[in-house]
Amino acid sequence: MDGKVLTIIIGMMIVTYIPRMLPLAILSRINISKGLLNWLSYVPVAVLSALLAPELLLKDGQLSVNLSNTYLLAAIPCFITGIYSKSIFLTVVTGMAMVVLLNKFM
């Protein structure tokens, strides 16, 4: 194995692991103020939405809100299934099936 690649991998490991580990190890042990706790309680919806929105609405780095965007179209039945079933499995299966269908007919 190449020395440069090994050095890069170890460097990447350190800078990836520390931000993942530190908050978990520290914040689970100290008493967090009510304000911070309230702030943190909004993080899950915000971070999931920030991750998801570009996946659905951007195509090749451009805003793509039209009928040729299969991900956006597939997301609609996905949301409906998710809201009514509250099931991760059903939502994922619906999404995958929709993408297969859309790729076939478009």
Place this chain on the structure above:
Amino acid sequence: MVRSDIKEGIRAALPVVFGYFPIGMAFGVLAVQSGMSTVEIFMMSLLVYAGSSQFIAAGLLAAQASIGAIVLTTFLVNSRHMLMTASLAPYVRNINAKLLSLLGFWVTDETYAISIGAVAKQQKSQWFFFGLFITSHLAWLSSTVLGSVMGNFIPEPQKFGLDFALPAMFIALLILQVRHKKAIAIIFISAVLSIGIKLNLGGSWNIILATVISVTIGVLIDKWMEKSSQSLSA
């Protein structure tokens, strides 16, 4: 108890496994093309275990970027996980700090999404997390290595809709997180910010910035509503 918790964790990992396979294989193919060996790909997936930064690193390696540039870029891309593990921390006080330091290694976007959904419903033991995390990591390891070995012979993941498994999983987990109307407002603000920032700044700053800004707006709305209800009652 231990057994059933591990099993529950493994089951919870299934959508992640679905989603990792096409992405992992794609990474394997691309990494070989950018000059990495299968052993190097295995080591990177084993020790770094962070999808988007691995793609970026392979691209930078091919472009002969320096060690410092690649490591710094990785840090910038992966620092978003701080927000995730910070929001997970209040729910895992039942697990001791040493174990949490170990478990933190396996927190990716996808395993975080599953974890936060699970602990919001009920407290989970370390065994649940070991089941979830190790299953997901094995899926990442095996799919990246498979991609590197099979090269361009892999079938198109789009044919099976596998490329949409992760976005669909995020949709389901997002819905499960909505417990009040304000959450919907935060979702919209964060989505608009994430896209606006990505279009204008590029890179991966959109996740951290959109999250911090939209969460802060949510907290400010809380304070403002508290004040206005106080002045109404007064």
